[in-house]
Amino acid sequence: MSSDHHIIPPTYLPIVGSVAIFCTLFGFLNWLHDSPYGIETLVFGLTLLLIMMFFWFRAVINENLTTFRGDKQMDRSFRYGMAWFIFTEVALFGAFFGVLFYVRHVVMSFLGGVPGNEATHYLLWPDFSGDWPVLTTPNPSKFLGPKMAMGPWGIPAINTMILLTSGLTITLAHWRLIEEKHKVAGFWQLCTILLGMAFLYFQAHEYIEAYTEYGLRFDAGIYGNIFFILTGLHGFHVTVGTIMLFVIMIRIFLEHFDEHNHFAFEAVAWYWHMVDVVWLALFVVVYWL
Amino acid sequence: MADQPEKGLMRWVTTTNHKDIGTLYLLFSLTMFFVAGFLALIMRTELSSPYLMIISPLTYNQLVTSHGLIMIFGAIMPALAGFANWQIPMMIGAADMAFPRLNNWSFWLLPFATFMLMSPYFLNGPPADMGWTFYAPLSTTYGPPGTDAMIFGIHMLGISSILASINIIATILNLRAPGMTLMNMPMFVWSWLVTAFLILAIMPILAGTVTMMLTDRHFGTSFFNAAGGGSPLLFEHLFWFFGHPEVYVLALPVFGIISEIIPAFSRKPLFGATSMIYAIGGIAIMSFVVWVHHMFTTGVHLGTQIFFMYTTMIVAVPTGVKVFNWMGTMYKGSITLEPPMKFAVGFVYLFTLGGLTGVMLAIVPADYQYHATYFVVGHFHYVVVAGLYLGLVAGAYFWVPKWTGRMYSFKVADWHFWLTLISSNITFFPMLLVGLAGMPRRIPDYNLQFTDFNQIATIGAFMFGISQILFVICMYQAIKTGPKAKKIIWDGAKGLEWTLDTPLPYHTFEKPPKVTGKTYV
Structure with a gap:
């Protein structure tokens, strides 16, 4: 070789x-x-x-269309590259999930004065309850907390359904692509894109609602900080993912892919599933619990 | 396509050749080593007398910060990446790295990132002054304006390291020559495989942490501010969850270099090669569960402290396995002490000293005494300067003749070795002693009783700095006027890179070689 x-x-x-x-x-x-x-x-x-x-x-x-067409080794390089890129993305989300865990379970018990840690509580902010979500921050004159926290059953649940459905449609696109039915595959890809855009629309709506009605702002204490940094980072990934899906859709219609050569599609599908799984974790630990 | 590099300066900007990019990395690293070393010498000059001599405490703090960040991200990591670029494709029998364009980008992000890091000395300053660990709230509530440039510099450095690591993993896993199994890979390649994994796991955490710093500074968040429900201690947890594996990111590839050199000059296969691989893996996994040993005095729960004391002790076991195996390799070998071997033996000796002082620091009650003293500075510099730097120089003396096709003067290299060995001990051993006596670190002024040892350390530091010029002279002489090197430069050296012609062709292994048998036999 x-x-x-x-x-x-x-x-x-x-x-x-x-x-x-x-x-x-x-x-x-x-x-x-x-x-x-x-x-x-x-x-x-x-x-x-x-x-x-x-x-x-x-x-x-x-x-990919000329010199490296069907090159197995090149294909494997891209697979390893994408897999490890997703690994590093998961580590990035992991850092922020770690922040949420630490704040909820360690910081709240320190500041809230659980048995054994009363001293910090009484010395610093004796009025702080240590409850999660934090609606009243330890020092409300510096960081005004939100009026309400985000509940899971409304937009977030709809968004969960949307992302799960998009995972289904992208798989349908994949199956049709393997059968080299480019038009049908493109249709399912378009559905995935529309679902991604719907997700982003609902999230934007939720953000506006959070700012105007809930008083939940990026600077409204630690609950708002973590809410916005996690959902914001995720939303950014959905945006990038949607753009990538769009490019791949064009490539599907241009018939760039065949049964054996469509790793670009798969890479984006992996990415999309990663975004999906991260959302499920987010839904459970940020909105629900 | 072409077998010859392009002519002119743009060759270095546009290159996709792993050797060119390796050279760029190494030259950049050497330059930054001298820049950050110069900052260290300013600090040592200030410390040569127990009163404020030449710089203000503020400037001193800025220099501490810049010295640390540049040495770690601008000097050591690029040097490791330089060795990876040169050696990995040749050692596994590949034509180039898996993603040559990405490889170029990994390097060319670095000069811009370093410029960003240093820009507050001229623009949007004053520069960051809270030490390379940039603890909140020193870096958030009280951070000077230049902290923002540091944050963005770290973002860029993070992108560079992540891209380089993805490339290295894909290269190692996918481009090995037929017949080279994973367990049969050269130890340097193994060490970089694990290092790349570590980088991919921890760099995003640092990126996330500095992003939270940025939002705390400018967008009203309170991640690291207890008044809003966050915690400054959270910063330390995040930083050291990155920071401790980062130390192994710096160390593991150097372990790999040493594991190549010692068998070559002992004319014996590496003792316990398989256990070396498991030791690398063990160190990497353990490195994720030791971070709180940097934080024993922050008031974390006592049970937590004890747990992290034991895990830290456990890391000493695989590290000890490595040292033992290097010794086992030398045992009854027909050893010759050419310059690379001198540096390698010096590495094993001084790194062990650095490691043992680390075990002292791991003990919770003892650490209460040592914490934030010069003992920590001494320990760290024994590991990184007297240890890793010696290992990197050993690698350069080992492979540069192969890369350039020219031999250097053993006489100059020997002078370089002895001066480096002696001066690094003169510099860092007194630090351990004044630290035990209670001298705090990171301050420009000190109690009169510490004067003598500080002056000795300063003399050592200048000796060390000046001796490193010998390295440049040695390499420059070799490349300009050195005698032509043979194909197999060190008769005991094994591995695919020695099957190539000297000087190396611009593109190696356009057809993958067939590997039979074991690398270390």
Whole structure:
């Protein structure tokens, strides 16, 4: 087996990507510090990053359609790459789930004065109850808590159904793709995208409701912090996932895939299932319990 | 496609060749090593007398922070990635890394990230001054404006490390030559496989932590503020859940390098190769359950402290297995002491000393005494400078002749070794002693009784810093005027990289070699 065709020609894409990420973050930094050209640099960086990613994926797709078509070893490399990328994403979510666990079970018992830890409670904030969700923060003059917490049976339950259904539709798309029925597969892929968008619509609705009616804001004490950082990070992943599903749908209609060569589809499906599973965990520990 | 690299400067910007990228990593690492080392020398100069001499306490704190962050993320990790890039494809018989474009990006994020990290010295400053551990609330409520640039720098460094690790795992798992089974892989490759796994598990946690810092600083959250229901202790848990495995991220690849060098110069197979692999795995798994040993004095529950004391002691077991196996490899070997072997033996000796002081720190009641003293500084630098740095230099002396096709002067390398060995002990041993005597760390001024030992440490530090210039001279001479190196440079060295011509062709193993038998026989 000769692998000399695996050698990739030199490329300008990464250096452009580095400049783009640097500009994005540097613009953000300047914006935070009211330094000049903050937003401008940020928008420039993001645009450049998107353009770079477009050309990067275009290069990979072109290679996939020509030189590397049916290359088993290349296919396996992408599988390992995507699997470990998902592993690192799970670790990222794990960090925030860990924060939730620690705050609920350790911090609340310290600040709330469970037996054995009364001293901290009486010295710092004797009025703080230590109940979860935290509606009254230890120091309400600095961090005004929300009026109500998020319940699970309403939008979150609908969203759970939506994501579970999208897991079904993407599997149907996969089965049809293996049968090389491109149009039907594309239809199911479109359904998945629409479900993803519906999820995002409901989540946006929920956020607006949280801000306007619940008084549940990003700065409303630890309950709001954790709620928004976990659901926000997840929502960001749904957004990225939906964009990826869309690109794959176009590729399905362009008949880029056949029975044996459709790892791009599978990679996105893996990602989508990861987002799905994370949501289930989120639904249980953030909304329900 | 082409067998020759492109001409001109853009070759280095656009390259997708693992050797070019390895070179970039190593040169960047060496530069940052001197930059951060220079910061350390400013601090040592300040500490040469027990009053404020040349810099203010604020500047001192900024230097401590920059020195730590640059050394860890700008010098050591890129050096390890440089060795990985050069060696892994050659050792497993692959043409290149699995994702060459991504490989380029992993490197080229680094200079931008480091610039971001250092930018508060010029822009949006003053720079971060709370130490490389940037504990909340020093970094949130009381953090200077430059903390934000540090946060974004860490985000970029995290992306770089994660991309590099994905690439390394995919390369190792997928591009091995036919016949090279996992248990038959060279030890350096094994150590990087486990390291890459560690990086993928912990880097996102650091990224998440600094993101929470950012929102605490600018968007009104209270993750690390008890007034809103959060906890500053939460920060320490998150940081050390990242931070402790990070220490093994730095150490494991160096263990791998040493496990290649010692068998080569003992002319014996690595003693207990299989147990070495399990020891690497054991260290990696245990590294996730020891983090609270950094936090014994923070008021965590006593039972928790005892638990983490025992787990920390347990990590010493697989580490001890490794040291024992290196000794077992040397036992009754026909040892010759060329420069790489000198450094490797120096590594084993000094790293063990660093490790043993670590066991002292693991003991809860003793740690109450040692915590936040110079003993911790001494321990850490014995591990990282006297240990890991020696190991990295050993790797360079071992493989650079193969990479460049030129031999360096053994005389200069020997001078480099002895000066490094002696000066690192002169620098760091007094730190252990003043630490035991009670000198606190991270302050520019100290009690008069500590003067003598601090002056000795300062002299040692300058000796150490100046001796490292010998390394640059040695390598420069070799590349410019060194004699041509043979195909098999060290007669005891085994492995696929030695089957290649010297100097190495630009693309190696365009056709994968067939591996039969064991790597270490």
